[in-house]
Amino acid sequence: MxxxxxxxxxxxxxxxxxxxxxxxxxxxxxxxxxxxxxxxxxxxxxxxxxxxxxxxxxxxxxxxxxxxxxxxxxxxxxxxxxxxxxxxxxxxxxxxxxxxxxxxxxxxxxxxxxxxxxxxxxxxxxxxxxxxxxxxxxxxxxxxxxxxxxxxxxxxxxxxxxxxxxxxxxxxxxxxxxxxxxxxxxxxxxxxxxxxxxxxxxxxxxxxxxxxxxxxxERRTRERLAELPDGRVHVRDFLEHDGHANRLYAVDLVATKSGEELTLDFSGSSQQAPGFINATRAGLRGGVTGALIPTLGFGLAWNEGLLRPVDIVAPDGLVCTAQHPAPVGSATVETIWTVTNVVQRALNLLLACSPEYADRAQAVSSGTMATFNLGGVNQFGERFGLHSLDPLAGGSGAFACRDGVDAGGPVAVPAPAIADVESNEQVSPLLYLYRRLRPDTAGAGTSRGGQSGEMGLTLRGVPGATALVMTHGAEVPNSVGLFGGWPGSTVRQRFATAEGGTETDLLREHLAGTEPTWRELGPKPGEIPMRPGDLFAVSWQGGGGWGDPLFRDPADVAADVARGVVSAQHAAQVYGVVLGDGALDIDGTRERRLAIRTERLGAPPSAEPDPDAPGHALGPALRLVRVDGTVEVRSTAGAVLSRGSTRWRAGAVSRRVDPSAHRIRLHEDLAMTAHHCPLSGQLLSVDVHRRDEEPVEELVLNL
Structure with a gap:
């Protein structure tokens, strides 16, 4: 003993x-x-x-x-x-x-x-x-x-x-x-x-x-689960392009929490793909583990005990349970990553509905990892190869009480690190033109997500090399927000060809701030020949936001503008914050925010949210109450959104939205729908879904 x-x-x-x-x-x-x-x-x-x-x-x-x-x-x-x-x-x-x-x-x-x-x-x-x-x-x-x-x-x-x-x-x-x-x-x-x-x-x-x-x-994980409300959460995320065609694949999760046990059912996910985005069952289990650590495992020793209370349900032949001999070469940054996204989102919704753990809930972090590999023969006649982990520097998701971390990275890598620029240049003929944070990439919200990073690269000292470029999340905003927070930016991959120019010409133009002629790359262009003078540029996904951006402290938005996190145009368009000569315009901001809420509803708002509204909190803007034994979901402004269930979206003012102001591009089969309180115009949720389907109802609690 x-x-x-x-x-x-x-x-x-x-x-x-x-x-x-x-x-x-x-x-x-x-x-x-x-x-x-x-x-x-x-x-x-x-x-x-x-x-x-x-x-x-x-x-x-x-x-x-x-x-x-x-x-x-x-x-x-x-x-x-x-x-x-x-x-x-x-x-x-x-x-x-x-x-x-x-x-x-x-x-x-x-x-x-x-x-x-x-x-x-x-x-x-x-x-x-x-x-x-x-x-x-x-x-x-x-x-x-x-x-x-x-x-x-x-x-x-x-x-x-x-x-x-x-x-x-x-x-x-x-x-x-x-x-x-x-x-x-x-x-x-x-x-x-x-x-x-x-x-x-x-x-x-x-x-x-x-x-x-x-x-x-295991014991402490079960105790933590028992403290969360029982219920069912249905979430869905997507990845585009299987390597052969730009098809859309869903990783669908129904998470059911009962007592001290959790069931994760992926049965609604897409069938396995003909290309290399699939994951095997080992990958599915790994993806689940990556999400359990930050959501249920904080403060605990990380080991098999996290998984013992969890039942993973998934029939064979799905994109997350591919059967031999399906290709799985990009599983880690495609389906496995997306599994982590949906489990993270589902559990964070449950955490947000728990008074004890609401401050631990987080929007999705760095919802994808763009891949850049470079190989060939270096200036010494030796074969070289580089696997870039720079794309780990996506933004982390926001919390209710604090912003996400700029370039904070994914939750499944608890201590993320990327190589120094100089180290990558030492082992390959790469020349970095920049590696930096990119403005307007953080998911907007009352608490904003973390900014994403970006990098620009060219070659030097060799006649050429081969880049292997691919991602998901170029046309899917995987870093989704919570409770009205917007997703972070999507990945952007671009390539500029020297067109007879030289390495010196490119550097001179770069130092002068001249933009080259860019070619936008799709999610998976694959192998790309690179020569000196060519330029590859990529930015990654920002972290998801938390809560309606119109309720962010205007002083915090002004500080973000001063730091270069948010542009003045983005501040006015998304946050409703007006700056005059760099200073905060209080009256202009009040008018701008009222105008945005009026535009959302098609009429001026008739009530204001009350953060102290009674009931069980379903995030910052919704309350679950019982009236004569009947469950109702109400907004904090008093609007009754549903009666007899927690499916509240039908009672909201919902409309399709254009996400381009958020540096988000959408796959042709996707749409985004924003849901608002019909009385106050407060943004309650931003959903990404198939264009020909309604958004998934996310949260059904058994209280």
Whole structure:
């Protein structure tokens, strides 16, 4: 039996081991993806593959490494001390082939006590395109080498033949080989540290501490769920272009919370795609984990206990449960990312309806990740490859009580990091013209989202290279807001061709502030030849806003204008804030805001919102009340929006809106609808939906 003090000591030692694994990995790897950015994972596991600890990098990866361990347990001979296994098969456990995993058993004598696991995104593992992101792929066979679970280290001896076979599939064998050796070093560190814990405290005690960590997180997650209102939340997000055609795919979630349990039902999602945007079931579970950490896991140890109260329902053959041999090369930044978006949104709606946790609820953060890879031969005649993680610098979502973080990044990467400009320029012939925050990209709201970043790139010192460019969210605003907050900006990708100019001409024009002739790129242009003098520019999604922008403090809007976060035009058009000679015009702002509310309703508002209106709060502007035993949803201005249910949209003043003022472009099959209080004109919700369908009803509470 382990006492409380001993448990806390061992628990913190296990977390320290996980952190030391990160240090070892970053110390040996030569890839900026690992050494400076954050596309990797480390963690410790029970013998059955449940994760007991995880690092602060890519949260999606914790369950997939566990799936690799379970595959080894069921399909391989019992491991021995010193064995290490490598894998990257999405139909076994990886998210996509680029995410190369390694795991090794940790023994005390002859008894298996734990596993250690590590993963990093590798720039190239073969396939029909450089960087192993293959937009034209129709089968997973075209996307690079698949390793189900192969013993790379046998009882402490490296199998050089297996390593040579793996790295020979890559266009960057030296880089892949170095990272694999970094994995081995990382697992060696974990093994040594765990065995020292076994020697000091006993393997039984350490194993019990790992199990208690999971049980404690499970108990506290169940307690947190029990504190939230019971109900059903229906949300839907979209991704466009499957690599072959610009079709629209839905990730549809019905989340049902009952007592201390949560059911996440994805059955309404689109069928799997012919292209590479699909995710396997391992990816679905990873995407769910990425959303649970910030919504239910704050203040808790992050481990398998977060998932134990959660039932994931999804039939085979969906875009989030693709069946072999569907291509899945961009799963991480497409369907898995979108799974995280919908789970995050559903749980934040429940948090917002809880008096205790309302301030923890957050609009969607950085709802996509645009992908930029560059490869070719550098000025020294050596093959190079770069996987840019700059697009992690999207804006984070707003909270009820504070703005989102500029370039705050996605919630599924708890400690996001991007490489220095100079590091990327050192390992590739890239020249950054800029990497900066972009104005007017933050989702507007009473609390605004975080701004997105943007970058502009060209080549230098080489005759040419190949860029691989793709995204979703160029025509879908994935970073949706809450309770009248607007989505953040969509991704914008542009390319300018030198047209006979030179690198010097481009730099001279850039320094002079001259805009080149831009060509707008679609969501997935794929491979693009680049020459010196060509320019690629991309901006990412801003974070979603919270609440009606007309209720943001005008002084905060004026401060945003002064800082360059918001333009004066955006301030007047979206926030209703008028500035004269840079100073706040109070009377002009009051008149402008009244005019916007009048335009929303087609008549002047007849009442004002009362933030102290009685009833159970459904966000800042709606209240759930009971009148003679009948449930009603009312606005804080007193409008009765529904009676007998919490489906309130039919009682609002709703109209389709043009989102272009918010730097948002919409897919031709999508529309945006704004819903307003019929008395005050307050904006209650901004919904993104298929043009030929009504918005999804989001929230039905059982109070």
């Amino acid at each position: 382990i006492d409380a003090i001993q448990y806390e000591i061992i628990r913190n030692r296990l977390l320290a081991v996980t952190e030391e694994m990160r240090i070892a990995l970053q110390s040996v790897s030569g890839s900026p993806t690992v050494t400076e950015a954050s596309d990797f994972f480390t963690g410790l596991y029970l013998p059955d593959g449940e994760f007991a600890t995880m690092g602060f990098q890519v949260a999606h990866e914790a369950p997939p490494v566990g799936a690799l361990i379970r595959h080894i347990n069921s399909h391989r001979k019992p491991p021995r001390a010193g064995d290490m296994f490598i894998g990257n098969d999405p139909y076994v456990g990886a998210l996509h082939q680029n995410d190369v995993q390694m795991t090794g058993p940790v023994f005390d004598g002859d008894r298996l006590v734990a596993w250690a696991g590590v993963m990093a995104h590798e720039t190239d593992v073969g396939g029909m395109n450089f960087a192993s992101w293959c937009p034209a792929a129709t089968e997973v066979y075209q996307e690079g080498l698949r390793i189900p679970a192969v013993k790379l280290v046998d009882a402490g001896e490296l199998r050089d033949d297996v390593l040579e076979m793996i790295v020979s599939a890559s266009r960057l064998p030296a880089a892949l080989g170095l990272d694999i050796r970094a994995f081995i070093a990382t697992l060696n560190v974990a093994t040594e540290r765990l065995q020292s814990l076994f020697a000091r405290y006993g393997a039984d005690v350490v194993g019990e501490a790992m199990r208690r960590m999971i049980a404690t997180t």
